[in-house]
Amino acid sequence: KAGVTQTPRYLIKTRGQQVTLSCSPISGHRSVSWYQQTPGQGLQFLFEYFSETQRNKGNFPGRFSGRQFSNSRSEMNVSTLELGDSALYLCASREQGIHTGELFFGEGSRLTVL
Amino acid sequence: GQNIDQPTEMTATEGAIVQINCTYQTSGFNGLFWYQQHAGEAPTFLSYNVLDGLEEKGRFSSFLSRSKGYSYLLLKELQMKDSASYLCAVFPSGSARQLTFGSGTQLTVLP
Numbered sequence: 385k386a387g388v389t390q391t392p393r394y395l396i397k398t399r400g401q402q403v404t405l406s407c408s409p410i411s412g413h414r415s416v417s418w419y420q421q422t423p424g425q426g427l428q429f430l431f432e433y434f435s436e437t438q439r440n441k442g443n444f445p446g447r448f449s450g451r452q453f454s455n456s457r458s459e460m461n462v463s464t465l466e467l468g469d470s471a472l473y474l475c476a477s478r479e480q481g482i483h484t485g486e487l488f489f490g491e492g493s494r495l496t497v498l
Numbered sequence: 499g500q501n502i503d504q505p506t507e508m509t510a511t512e513g514a515i516v517q518i519n520c521t522y523q524t525s526g527f528n529g530l531f532w533y534q535q536h537a538g539e540a541p542t543f544l545s546y547n548v549l550d551g552l553e554e555k556g557r558f559s560s561f562l563s564r565s566k567g568y569s570y571l572l573l574k575e576l577q578m579k580d581s582a583s584y585l586c587a588v589f590p591s592g593s594a595r596q597l598t599f600g601s602g603t604q605l606t607v608l609p
Contacts, residue, residue, distance in 0.1 A: 425601070426585075426602055427541075429596045442596070
């Protein structure tokens, strides 16, 4: 079974631009979560989607948004990029209904904002 | 809210035993996870504790005390490949359930 796939793996943007990141979960997983990872803050929760609906949202500004499609693939968008948005963005999927809630992570999209 | 604390860095010698501690304060509790993350790679699941006690899985063991808000990850017979960041994460109860991570402990295994 293929793992969580994220694209692109690396990208460079400039301040003020916007970026869209894509995530394909493990087949059969309907829940997709997004995290931002930086050296100073660690893994910070952005949002979680299930069946095309946002279920939970972390404490990030409205510039960060996401969506999920009917095939469970998810995208996140960051508009009006700031230098502080430079980070590794991790997507994770899990099987709904499994009590452990174990998350399976992709390798991430590393965003650099210049 | 959630507050999860773990040491920032630890160093140990190949073949030794190391214990990585994690303390947490959360609004409800529905399980504690440990993940391993090698540099430049995705975090991978190591263990899950929801009841008090020790869970053993090969060279790795994880302990939980819910009354103390405390967990540790025990790594035995350390190998060079165990050099990685170890992330403690708590799954709170309630409607806003998302896995909340500590900042991670960077373990360096020396020869």
